[in-house]
Amino acid sequence: MLNIFEKIYNELYCYYGPQKWWPAKTKLEIIVGAVLTQNTSWRNAENAISNLKKNKLLSLRRLLSIDDTDLALLIRSSGYYNLKAKRLKNLIIFLKNEYELSLSRMFKSETDFLREQLLSLYGFGEETVDCILLYAGQRPVFVVDAYTRRIFSRHGLIGAKDSYALIQAKITANIKNKPALFNEYHALIVALGKSICRKKPLCHICPVSKIFKQAAYEKY
DNA sequence: CACCAGGCAAGTA
DNA sequence: TACTTGCATGGT
Numbered sequence: 464m465l466n467i468f469e470k471i472y473n474e475l476y477c478y479y480g481p482q483k484w485w486p487a488k489t490k491l492e493i494i495v496g497a498v499l500t501q502n503t504s505w506r507n508a509e510n511a512i513s514n515l516k517k518n519k520l521l522s523l524r525r526l527l528s529i530d531d532t533d534l535a536l537l538i539r540s541s542g543y544y545n546l547k548a549k550r551l552k553n554l555i556i557f558l559k560n561e562y563e564l565s566l567s568r569m570f571k572s573e574t575d576f577l578r579e580q581l582l583s584l585y586g587f588g589e590e591t592v593d594c595i596l597l598y599a600g601q602r603p604v605f606v607v608d609a610y611t612r613r614i615f616s617r618h619g620l621i622g623a624k625d626s627y628a629l630i631q632a633k634i635t636a637n638i639k640n641k642p643a644l645f646n647e648y649h650a651l652i653v654a655l656g657k658s659i660c661r662k663k664p665l666c667h668i669c670p671v672s673k674i675f676k677q678a679a680y681e682k683y
Numbered sequence: 684c685a686c687c688a689g690g691c692a693a694g695t696a
Numbered sequence: 697t698a699c700t701t702g703c704a705t706g707g708t
């Protein structure tokens with residue numbers, strides 16, 4: 464018997480199909496994208512990334528040598544560009560100091576240790592770090608974002624004021640511990656989140672509405 | 684015109 | 697601990 468989180472996943476997968484996340488080729492591009500899309504539409508982050516590519520800056524050595532102000536100018540379209548330039552530079556310096564400027568070395572670290580290391584960096588909060596661990600590192604870490612909170616709390620599956628860690632724990636406890644599943648699930652939640660209204664408590668076009676109706680009669 | 688998007692950190696009480 | 701505010705562009 465499937466639990467509610469598994470049912471929702473199946474419903475979303477049937478409705479939206481595979482999302483093929485993260486939409487990037489290299490690990491560095493995933494990490495840069497994770498920072499650039501903070502509280503920003505993917506479209507704007509994507510434009511900033513293509514701008515970096517045009518200037519051949521999507522490399523650790525290039526990013527290490529560029530000035531903060533020059534980098535900020537190039538990622539302008541992603542918003543908060545001064546902050547994000549500092550955040551990226553900060554990460555590159557961390558990589559240089561701790562991992563000889565090598566992502567493959569960094570990803571040899573144990574997950575919990577690496578998570579704490581990344582969380583200690585300026586501008587790297589839980590969602591950003593978990594995106595990096597999951598999508599660049601293929602670690603079984605569930606990414607909790609604004610859509611996850613909104614959709615699950617709206618339907619009573621989590622508390623509106625639950626902490627990031629608690630939401631993550633509640634979901635993780637109810638699905639199989641496979642990175643590919645975590646990957647697809649978060650991407651599907653984003654697909655759903657983009658399609659629904661932000662303010663209305665429930666939405667009629669929600670493709671998982673029948674599952675949520677059923678949920679009202681079950682215990683969790 | 685207002686509101687929002689795949690957050691985060693610093694300040695305040 | 698629990699709110700509030702600054703950061704900023706581009707689409708609807």
